[in-house]
Amino acid sequence: MNKKTGKLYGIGVGPGNTELLTIKANKILNNIPVICSPKSSAKRESIALSIVKPLIENKIAKSEIEIIEPVFPMTEDNDELEKHWKLAADLIAKKLDGGYDVGFITLGDPSIFSTFSYIQKKLEHRYEIEMVPGITSFTACASSIGKPLVEKDEVLVIVPKIDDRFENLLDNGNSIVLMKASRNTRELEEKVLKHDKEEIISVENATQKDEKIIKGFSTDKPYLTTTIIKSSEK
Structure with missing residues (x-):
């Protein structure tokens, strides 16, 4: 047996x-x-x-x-x-x-x-x-920020890092989640900053005692950093 x-x-x-x-x-x-x-x-x-x-x-x-x-x-x-x-x-x-x-x-x-x-x-x-299944970092970050990620027919895009595909995603997604924001260089982040229609919020160490919410990109970029980019209201 x-x-x-x-x-x-x-x-x-x-x-x-x-x-x-x-x-x-x-x-x-x-x-x-x-x-x-x-x-x-x-x-x-x-x-x-x-x-x-x-x-x-x-x-x-x-x-x-x-x-x-x-x-x-x-x-x-x-x-x-x-x-x-x-x-x-x-x-x-x-x-x-x-x-x-x-x-x-x-x-x-x-x-x-x-x-x-x-x-x-x-x-x-x-x-x-x-x-x-477990609670994801980006839903936890949205809760910390106190804002919904998407509503009605809005499109949510989740990406691991900024690369050549990102600009097209930025133009077509209503909310963009950068899951591994610590990997992005300032040069790559500049591509996002040129799109002035976006609101950018980063969360370091979400849900933990040292959680930090930052308007824009994180400067320190600890490993557990997630950035949410939302289209501004029209």
Whole structure:
């Protein structure tokens, strides 16, 4: 008889505030034996892990949960990334083959610019996988600002960075969300500033104690920075 394999969960842990985890995410985290929490370097703690830790402190103290932390470096070298994704997938597969359920935690939602997607593609044909949605950074930012992202028939555009496609999107979208605003240079931001019909608001570290709302682009550009560009009312 074949041994039953574990189940992999891709769990969105929201934008930063522990209280914004869903009830379902909390329930799963407190009932699985293994959490996979990727981090950008061996010396840094995962932001996603810092979000969920308050909910699983007792399990950690009692050694009732194992935390594995593969490194996903901040690089655009595809070969280097592929190597680390494979290492992480193999590590997770070993736990799943042992019959252990694994929760892969990721900032925001697992379906939006998430590292989970790379692992999912490598393992989806071998194991049962469930995605658990989380609150996205841009909806959290809109709440912090206190304004709707879109209304009626308006078009919302979500982009990872400003590039050659952006000007066309800027002309046609009613609201533009720059998800990874820290990657944009001043030169690229100047392209946006030329469109004086837009209102630009940036949010650093949304929902966290050091949250900061800025009119225009962020100067400091911490990693968790999102910029919302809205068309001015006509």
